[in-house]
Amino acid sequence: MKVFLDSIGCRLNQSEIEKLGKQFREAGHELVSSADTADLVVVNTCVVTAAAAADSRKQIRHAARAGNARIVATGCFATIDPQTVADLPSVEKVFSNAEKDDLVSQVTGNALLDQGQLTARIPLPGNHKRTRAFIKVQDGCDNFCTFCITRIARGKSRSIPREEIFRDVEAALAGGVKEIVLTGVNLGSWGRECEEQDSLGTLIGQVFRMFHPPRLRLSSLEPWDIDGDILHALKLPGFCQHLHLPLQSGSDAVLRVMGRRINQQNYEATIKKIRAVSPDIALTTDIMVGFPGETDEFFEESLAFVRRMNFSGGHIFSYSLRPGTPAESLPNPVTPALIKNRSRRMRELIALSSSRYREDFLGHQFDVLWERSEYLGGQWELSGLTSNNLSVKCRAGEDLYNRISKVSIVRLEGDSLIGKILTLD
Numbered sequence: 533m534k535v536f537l538d539s540i541g542c543r544l545n546q547s548e549i550e551k552l553g554k555q556f557r558e559a560g561h562e563l564v565s566s567a568d569t570a571d572l573v574v575v576n577t578c579v580v581t582a583a584a585a586a587d588s589r590k591q592i593r594h595a596a597r598a599g600n601a602r603i604v605a606t607g608c609f610a611t612i613d614p615q616t617v618a619d620l621p622s623v624e625k626v627f628s629n630a631e632k633d634d635l636v637s638q639v640t641g642n643a644l645l646d647q648g649q650l651t652a653r654i655p656l657p658g659n660h661k662r663t664r665a666f667i668k669v670q671d672g673c674d675n676f677c678t679f680c681i682t683r684i685a686r687g688k689s690r691s692i693p694r695e696e697i698f699r700d701v702e703a704a705l706a707g708g709v710k711e712i713v714l715t716g717v718n719l720g721s722w723g724r725e726c727e728e729q730d731s732l733g734t735l736i737g738q739v740f741r742m743f744h745p746p747r748l749r750l751s752s753l754e755p756w757d758i759d760g761d762i763l764h765a766l767k768l769p770g771f772c773q774h775l776h777l778p779l780q781s782g783s784d785a786v787l788r789v790m791g792r793r794i795n796q797q798n799y800e801a802t803i804k805k806i807r808a809v810s811p812d813i814a815l816t817t818d819i820m821v822g823f824p825g826e827t828d829e830f831f832e833e834s835l836a837f838v839r840r841m842n843f844s845g846g847h848i849f850s851y852s853l854r855p856g857t858p859a860e861s862l863p864n865p866v867t868p869a870l871i872k873n874r875s876r877r878m879r880e881l882i883a884l885s886s887s888r889y890r891e892d893f894l895g896h897q898f899d900v901l902w903e904r905s906e907y908l909g910g911q912w913e914l915s916g917l918t919s920n921n922l923s924v925k926c927r928a929g930e931d932l933y934n935r936i937s938k939v940s941i942v943r944l945e946g947d948s949l950i951g952k953i954l955t956l957d
């Protein structure tokens with residue numbers, strides 16, 4: 533059977549779709565790069581914002597229009613609103629997040645391969661092809677951010693057993709991956725429910741000791757989960773000098789109503805501790821604008837705090853009401869026009885601090901992992917990332933896709949640094 537796998541939303545969804553891809557291949561099926569040529573389409577949906585839910589519906593309709601394929605939907609939107617998803621054209625079955633592990637065996641009618649066997653990870657074909665391997669180590673969340681529907685869709689926090697993580701890392705490296713990205717809904721809580729109270733920091737150390745990945749990166753980490761073990765891990769060779777620490781708002785009053793376990797003071801103290809260990813680290817964030825009750829004064833306070841943090845990048849989200857969340861019943865909604873204006877101002881601020889961060893590295897040398905390559909005008913146009921998340925472009929006489937080069941940064945062009953290759957891995 534020819535299977536097309538589609539994913540909307542976060543890196544966790546990406547890691548899950550990669551795992552489903554591996555299971556379909558193990559069951560003898562072929563992965564294809566578009567819905568047009570598929571017998572079966574699996575869509576891993578998202579519901580984090582109203583826009584993500586709309587995008588999930590759009591992708592399913594798009595797959596239905598593409599041809600005769602059967603469609604199976606899973607993920608957070610399919611979990612929160614299964615009937616709406618089941619009513620979309622050509623949807624044969626809906627699997628909630630809790631049922632996802634059985635999806636491949638149920639759809640194919642074959643039992644999954646014995647977990648003792650190692651199948652190398654091969655990147656998915658098409659748009660979801662990645663040089664990096666996203667490895668899910670944790671699911672669910674025990675925090676109570678009042679705007680968040682993800683914790684409702686994903687349930688209580690649970691850690692993936694260490695042995696399963698090791699198998700996934702080994703399979704990824706066997707497939708030639710140079711960068712492992714550990715992901716989870718609340719990644720920093722990995723190991724907390726285990727008897728010996730493990731921590732993410734010790735897991736990182738073990739992965740390095742056992743498998744020696746050229747690079748290891750963390751996806752989003754809640755700021756209150758930064759502990760001594762993570763700070764220690766920052767010094768390990770190969771550990772990417774980049775942390776994504778969602779702030780959501782720089783106003784203490786708004787953070788309180790959001791139910792976030794941080795305030796300006798302890799967020800700033802955490803950033804200082806991290807920069808004391810790794811002064812050049814890239815720190816990126818998520819900011820939500822237009823949360824109910826965010827007055828002009830609170831927004832200006834938030835803007836000033838974000839300016840002071842000097843983030844190297846960030847995602848700005850406009851608040852959208854998610855049914856079933858505690859924030860649904862909050863008074864004082866912000867008007868759409870104000871949300872739009874605040875979003876623009878926050879984006880401009882992040883763009884400015886991001887370009888300042890980039891400019892600081894002109895003339896520096898970095899290892900760059902090439903993640904895209906295209907043959908144009910007799911040369912290969914390459915783009916890739918440094919350990920500290922800088923986007924670098926370069927021209928080369930050969931295709932260096934999924935290889936690491938030592939590069940000198942020679943100039944800035946738009947949002948990208950332009951590099952000159954010094955040596956190859």
Ligand code: SF4
Nearest residue numbers: 673675676677680683
């Ligand atoms: S930490 Fe907050 S925003 Fe993140 S998944 Fe948990 S409840 Fe949602």
